[in-house]
Amino acid sequence: MPKKDVSFSRRTFLGGSALALASGTISMPFVRTARAQAATFKAGVITSLSGENISGGNLTKNGYDLWAEAANEKGGVEVGGERFMVEMFYGDDQSNPATGADAAERLIVQNEVDFLLGPYTSGSTIAVQPICQKYQVPMISGSAESPNVWLAKPEFNFGIIPSVDTTSGQSLGVLAALSNPKAKTIAVIGVNEPFSKETGEGFQRGAKEAGLEVVAYELVPASGDLTPVMSKIAALNPDIVAVGGHEEPLINVIKTSKSLNYRPKALIMHYGVTNPAFAEALGADANGTSGVAVWLPTVPYKDDLFGTAQDYVARAQAKFGHEPDYTEAACSASGLVFADAAKRLGKKPSLTPEDRVALKDAIADTDITTFYGPIKFEKEGDHYHDNIQPVPVVIQIQDGKTVAVGPKEAAAAEFIYPLPSWK
Structure with missing residues (x-):
């Protein structure tokens, strides 16, 4: 996101959600305190927590955190009749793709995350994809919209939003x-x-x-x-x-x-x-300006965790003080994709390298409906591993x-x- 017109910043408008977090890896406090010794699914989040893209970076963080919070309120992600809490780790790409790749590697090597939740920008997403391939760790990207992400046919990355x-x-x-x-x-x-x-x-x-x-x-x-x-x-x-x-x-x-x-x-x-x-x-x-949305609070979808789209909106508003946009919604839906794939996979944490590859295959077979809408990933063509199911709405x-x-x-x-x- 360009630097010009610094008067417009989600740091100003979104208040507490726009956290100026330090670079590096940070674990989610409410999870670590409650489940310090228990087996947990470790999720690594790479996004822009500083730099010129911090506004969008905090939107992705909001969406991912909202899913983790909702899942943990129910005891975590269900596998084989048991539930396992989700532990969140953050890597700041500092609005720089190369830094994002370094952050992803740290999350995988040092924090031993089971899967990744992808960056705000497509540039960082593209930079992280080779790291996912190198370590064979799946990533679910709730924000990336560039067609170049999917033209690369990433084996371990999956996108929730249709490419632009x-x-x-x-x-x-x-x-x-x-x-x-x-x-x-x-x-x-x-x-x-x-x-x-x-x-x-x-x-x-x-x-x-x-x-x-x-x-x-x-x-x-x-x-x-x-x-x-x-x-x-x-x-x-x-x-x-x-x-x-x-x-x-x-x-x-x-x-x-x-x-x-x-x-x-x-x-x-x-x-x-x-x-x-x-x-x-x-x-x-601003009146009269039009835009494109692939999700709106009025869509007629629901799921077992968040309920209806309207229920999701109410939860987000209560936590962040604003109506969520489609980026936040897609990031929350990313967590639902992981939970569905993990349940079908049937492997308890922590995941072995072989389990992570099997998780990737399970994610590729996703075919679910969430509060965000239908999610099913393409398996061939120019939009490989992107979810192009949602229909755009002009607003x-x-x-x-x-x-x-x-x-x-x-x-x-x-x-x-x-x-x-x-x-």
Whole structure:
């Protein structure tokens, strides 16, 4: 996540959940105190607990921790009629992929974790995959969305969120169908870092599939003045502007557009709009912004641990003080995948090297429905070991709240199009 616009930070908005943890490995206090001598399943979490991606890193941590807490409240993960507590260990990638690889190796070698829960960013996830392969330790990734993660065909890594090349492109078909009068042109902005660039490329491909004319494709640095780019786009006056990037670049796009008194008829990005802190950061200027979500609190799914999606939301709000977004939900669902695979495997902790390989095979055979939705991993093709089951929903901020606007069967409100001018 880019450093620009430091006023927007989940450290500010998410309060106690945004812990500035020191780098290295930290064990979860409530587990170690309660089960210091008992056999436990050891989970190694690699994520960004410091550096420029700390906001997203804490979202992944929230999701993983919520699963561990819920599982331990019931006595832990069930295997062979017994239950075993979950013990969490953390490795800080410091928002750097190479550091993430080092952290994963420490968790495996020094802490002897049974499995890993993956990083916030796709870059760190890709860097950790060879470590998983080297030590043959499975990893379940609740956040990674880059198609490059799965193009590598990682034997030991599994993804909960569909890759961004499937979701961003599909969303533009939904958006074009909702627009009235029908949108005909689009400009795409991609931030020059892996996830954001691939999101932009997904928007570009999806636009062509939706019959939209791409009048501009601009690749911009992670930070810097966007005035020249937005001035060029304003002169072209496309119906839709799509932004491939995290929250802060989109905030900069909106602020720059307003400074130029230019507002497209529709503005969409992939990630960030579902986070309540985004709307708080921009106030009324966030209204009308659209985004893509693969999970919403209103989905009609449930499981035996969390209950319904609404039950999950209530639990997350009580603990963290905000409505969870789909990253947190997917990270919590990662734990459900492990618990299901461990139960089917039938091996008690601690797992031997042979058990960890068998666990990987059990995870590959996952076919479950959770509060997050259906989870089943691809076994071939460009999305190998990714869960591409969820269908993307287009959402829009209206009166400070995030609502589903499409497809029509999933809509909770009418799509506002065209957006009113700034003045």
